[in-house]
Amino acid sequence: MNYAPRTLRELAALKDILYGSDSTTADQVQDRDHDHDQEQASGPADQRSRKDHLTDKLLERLFAATLPVADTTPAGDPSSDVVERLQDQKNRPAFSVSVMARNFSRLNSRIGVVFKLQYRVLRVITWRNSSHTFSTLAVYSFCCLYPFLLAVLPIAVIVIGFMVPAFVKRHPPPPSPLPSFPVPSEGPPLADAAEFRPVPELSRDFLMNMRDIQNAMDDFTRAYDKIVHKLARPTSFKDEQYSSAVYLALVLAGVITFLAAPYLPWRHVFLALGWIVISVGHPNARQVIKSSHELYMSPQEKKLSSLFELWVEKDIVLDAPPEVRHVEIFELQRRGTDVAEWETWLFSSSPYEPNSPAHVGKQRPQGVRFLDEVNPPPGWKFGHDSVWKLDLQPLGWVQQRSVVDVNIEHDSKWVYDCDHDDGRKGEWRRRRWCRTCERQPETDLH
Structure with a gap:
C-alpha cells in the first residue's frame, strides 16, 4: 500500500x-x-x-x-x-x-508506539499467532494464581521487552542458513544502538499514524454512541419507571455481591474470566457463539426482557405527589405616635427580633409592602388551593429561633418587643404567616 x-x-x-x-x-x-x-x-x-x-x-x-x-x-x-x-x-x-x-x-510523530501496542493486543485476542496467545494466557494464569508476581511484571516487561531487544540489536546473531535459536554474538558491539526518535514528518510512518488517529477517532465515536444508546434509557431516568426498576435491581445485586464477595475464590474467578474472554476471540469460537446466540440465546433474551417489562408495569408505580414545603413571611408593624396605634410597615422574611444585628444597628427591615407581592422561592410555586394562613402558635417559632426580649400576645398572635419602663409596648411587633408551595418542574421555569 x-x-x-x-x-x-x-x-x-x-x-x-x-x-x-x-x-x-x-x-x-x-x-x-x-x-x-x-x-x-x-x-x-x-x-x-x-x-x-x-x-x-x-x-x-x-x-x-x-x-x-x-x-x-x-x-x-x-x-x-x-x-x-x-x-x-x-x-x-x-x-x-x-x-x-x-x-x-x-x-x-510520537504516537506510533501506542498503535503498535494496540495491534499487538489485538493479535493476541484474535489468535493471529497461537503461540503468542498461549504465552500470554500462561503469564496471565500465573499472575492470577500467584498475585505477588504482579510486582515483578513491570520489571520483566522492561527487561524482556526493551533491554533484551536492544542488546540483541547491538550484538546480532551470526547469519546461518539453518534454523537455529538466535543466540547473540560475543565480543564488542557489531551495530549501533537503537534510538527512539520521532518519525520524520510526512514520512510513511507519519502518514500511517495519521490514518490510525483518524480511524481511532471513528472507533471512539462509534463506541461512545453505542454505549450512550444502551445506557440512556436505564440510567437517565427519562423513563423514570424503567430506570427505577433498574436501580432497584442494581442495588439488590450490589447487596448480594457485597455479602458474597468474601467467600468467592477471586483468583480462580479472574483466571476463568481471562480464559473465557481470550477463548471467545478465537475465530472458530466466534462462529459457534454467533450461531448459538441466534438459536438459543436470542429467544431467551426476548422472554427475559418481556418479563422485566411486565414487572416494571405492574410493580413499579410512580404516583407520588409533588414535593411540598411551607414558606413563611413575617408581618411587621411599628408603633405610631399614639400608644394604641400601630402602622403596618412591611412583610419581611426576617422577624426583625430585638437582638438581631439589623434591629440593634437601627437598619431598616427589608421586604415588600403587601402580602400579595410575596413570591415563592426560586424553583417553587404556590399551589392553586394554597393561601396564606396565620400561625396560631407563635411560641413555637419564637423558641425555635431562640428569640428573647419579647412578649407574646396569644390572643392576637403578635410578638412585641419588650415593654418600656413606663409600661408602653415596644416599638415593633410581628406575626408569622405560612403558605404551602410545590416544587416547580424545570420545564416550567423556562
Whole structure:
C-alpha cells in the first residue's frame, strides 16, 4: 500500500493542514507583532502569514466568547463543570490554531508506539499467532494464581521487552542458513544502538499514524454512541419507571455481591474470566457463539426482557405527589405616635427580633409592602388551593429561633418587643404567616 501523497498538490494541502498556509512559527508571529516596521517592509509571504495571524486571533476571540465567566455561573448550574475545567486550565496556553497544529504534528510523530501496542493486543485476542496467545494466557494464569508476581511484571516487561531487544540489536546473531535459536554474538558491539526518535514528518510512518488517529477517532465515536444508546434509557431516568426498576435491581445485586464477595475464590474467578474472554476471540469460537446466540440465546433474551417489562408495569408505580414545603413571611408593624396605634410597615422574611444585628444597628427591615407581592422561592410555586394562613402558635417559632426580649400576645398572635419602663409596648411587633408551595418542574421555569 502506498502511504505517500500521490501529487504535489496533496502534499501541499497536507502541509497546510499541519502548519497553516505557510511555515511561520508562533514565535515568528509574535516577533512580527512587536515590530510593525518589519511588517510594512515584508513581502507577499509575510502578508500571508499576517493574514493567518489575524485569522488565528479571530478564532481565539470567538472561542473565548463562547466560554462562560467563572464568576457568573452558580455552583449548582449544570455548566459548572465547564467553569472547573477553565479553572484547571488557566495556567495552560489558550486556544490557538497554530499551537494546535504544532502539537498535533508532534503527537502524530510520537504516537506510533501506542498503535503498535494496540495491534499487538489485538493479535493476541484474535489468535493471529497461537503461540503468542498461549504465552500470554500462561503469564496471565500465573499472575492470577500467584498475585505477588504482579510486582515483578513491570520489571520483566522492561527487561524482556526493551533491554533484551536492544542488546540483541547491538550484538546480532551470526547469519546461518539453518534454523537455529538466535543466540547473540560475543565480543564488542557489531551495530549501533537503537534510538527512539520521532518519525520524520510526512514520512510513511507519519502518514500511517495519521490514518490510525483518524480511524481511532471513528472507533471512539462509534463506541461512545453505542454505549450512550444502551445506557440512556436505564440510567437517565427519562423513563423514570424503567430506570427505577433498574436501580432497584442494581442495588439488590450490589447487596448480594457485597455479602458474597468474601467467600468467592477471586483468583480462580479472574483466571476463568481471562480464559473465557481470550477463548471467545478465537475465530472458530466466534462462529459457534454467533450461531448459538441466534438459536438459543436470542429467544431467551426476548422472554427475559418481556418479563422485566411486565414487572416494571405492574410493580413499579410512580404516583407520588409533588414535593411540598411551607414558606413563611413575617408581618411587621411599628408603633405610631399614639400608644394604641400601630402602622403596618412591611412583610419581611426576617422577624426583625430585638437582638438581631439589623434591629440593634437601627437598619431598616427589608421586604415588600403587601402580602400579595410575596413570591415563592426560586424553583417553587404556590399551589392553586394554597393561601396564606396565620400561625396560631407563635411560641413555637419564637423558641425555635431562640428569640428573647419579647412578649407574646396569644390572643392576637403578635410578638412585641419588650415593654418600656413606663409600661408602653415596644416599638415593633410581628406575626408569622405560612403558605404551602410545590416544587416547580424545570420545564416550567423556562
